[in-house]
Amino acid sequence: MKQASFTRLFFTMLKIGLFTFGGGYAMIALLESELILKRGWMTHEEFTDMVAIAESTPGPIAINCATYLGYRLLGVLGSVCATVAVCIPSFVIIYVISLFFDAFLSLTYVAYAFRGIQMCVVYLIGSAGLRMLKHMKKTPLNIVMLCLTVGVMVTLSLFAVSFSTVFYILIGGTVGVAAYLIRSLSDRRKEGKA
Numbered sequence: 001m002k003q004a005s006f007t008r009l010f011f012t013m014l015k016i017g018l019f020t021f022g023g024g025y026a027m028i029a030l031l032e033s034e035l036i037l038k039r040g041w042m043t044h045e046e047f048t049d050m051v052a053i054a055e056s057t058p059g060p061i062a063i064n065c066a067t068y069l070g071y072r073l074l075g076v077l078g079s080v081c082a083t084v085a086v087c088i089p090s091f092v093i094i095y096v097i098s099l100f101f102d103a104f105l106s107l108t109y110v111a112y113a114f115r116g117i118q119m120c121v122v123y124l125i126g127s128a129g130l131r132m133l134k135h136m137k138k139t140p141l142n143i144v145m146l147c148l149t150v151g152v153m154v155t156l157s158l159f160a161v162s163f164s165t166v167f168y169i170l171i172g173g174t175v176g177v178a179a180y181l182i183r184s185l186s187d188r189r190k191e192g193k194a
Contacts, residue, residue: 004041004073006081012039013066013085020062026121027062028128041073044135051132056169062086141179145172 012034020027028051035041042050050072054064063083070082097104104110136142149168156163 004039004078006074006078008039009070009073009078010081010085013070013082014088016066017062017086018089020124025061025128026124027065029124029131031065032128032131035069041069045137048132048135056173141175145175 016027016030016034020030032047036044036047050065050068051061054061054068057064063086066082066086067079070078070080072078074081133146136146149172152163153168
């Protein structure tokens, strides 16, 4: 794993905050490219863990990822540096838009730009998901959980049933803890018989 400096961390997170439209999930593809491929600050497995932690904790996923990464690389000051850097572009852009909001929305080119951005966001989210799937450990539990989650999400969407993503996270976490406890008990019993 390569070492990071405050300056490099700040400008990397500033770049990510500036060039990712569509929220945290769209940011995952750029985060993966910057943190794993370009900077070498983490492995694919560590990245998947970071995204899981960021999604499971309260707050926007992008800010949670930045805070986690900054803390992991440079401690408390690193988490502050990364979080501030990822927030600056959004704050500035929203502030400027708020000054000219009505005039901004009436521009035809702005409407067309947002339509184009929406399509890019769908692509970014999909590509990030596929890359994370590619690097996921292919254990029977992971495969079953993935298939069940996708199946339930598609089914509930088709029937227009509202089901919060929080429940997916809680159920997945419960199943993961239960599987760990069962595996630990099984290992202890094997050691006791040996």
